[in-house]
Amino acid sequence: MKQLGEVDSAPDAVDARLAARLAELRAERGWSLGELAERSGVSRSTLSRAERAEISPTAATLNRLCHVYGRTMSRLLGEVEAEPEPLVRAAEQPVWEDRASGFVRRSVSPPHPGLRGELVEGRLAAGADIAYDRPSVPGLEQHIWVLDGALDVTAENVGHHLEAGDCLRLRVWGPTRFRCAGDGDVRYVLAVVLP
Template identity: 75%
Template sequence: MRQSPDAVDVRIGARLAELRAQRAWSLEELADRSGVSRSTLSRAERGDISPTASLLNRLCHVYGRTMSQLLSEVEAEAPALVRAADQPIWKDRGSGFSRRAVSPPHDGLRGELVEGRLDPGADIAYDRPPVTGLEQHLWLLDGALEVTDGDQVHHLAPGDCLRMRVFGPTRFRCAGPAGAHYVLAVVRP
């Protein structure tokens, strides 16, 4: 028996379909540009699947936006003050990653704060940044995290802060027996 689709996944899918339509791209053309199969793209646009962080990252790269921008586009206009209970949480259940938009992005601003949590053993690889030259400041609050930026591997312990400009592949791996909890400040170029 098929579970009914998650409302957020349906809204994300609709926004992805809208972005593709705005560019007058076929599914085939988007598949070529993103490296994602046509069937996966079609299922994601219909809200039949919950897109993974890696899939959304590939599509954000093609559409020239951050993941926070994409996710905020399926939510209402972000107010100046966002109460903790109102901060949207998105989960990639397949990879063990959850992401809270602490300060949802705004078209007129370049920075945003994101809270990330990785389950023990979680390993997320991105083949490219959603926006080339994206500036990130990752502050590890709890756990152990291994971050790979291109060819450099960084091992973070609680309290460590890693600053990077992202131009190529990255990988976030929960390196300890407990989950990892961090704050990520993202600044668009």
């Protein structure tokens, strides 16, 4: 139990996650602490201490960093407020069905603000054909692994035929199309990673 006036040297969980996220954002851009200091107007030592969770950044410091990283403060804090649950039980995985197209989507590992990837199980009925005019996020990384059946995927005007066990890896910049290519249903895993 902490005594009155005693200083707690361990950062709280949110400060620790914020520190890690700030370090990740800088690393994603390949910037040194010096480069970030120049861009943000925050001293290098303050940035270093904030990334190691030795201090909790002030609102003004966070605002400067959010500006540099192109984020709102609420988005940045939303990315670190809660750790994602490590285990997602099958019964808790949201399922959405588009009856008109014959598409069923199970969010196996749902998106979370603190994570960049998600896993989706897709099922297309025989003859189903789905076209998307653009990705939700330009440059979205996708890995499409066919578990059962056959799937035709068109991206960047290039067609790909996938059989059970095949995996297509790509970044999506424009329209895509998914078509069940066999006589029976196709079931596949879609791994989605934000750029």
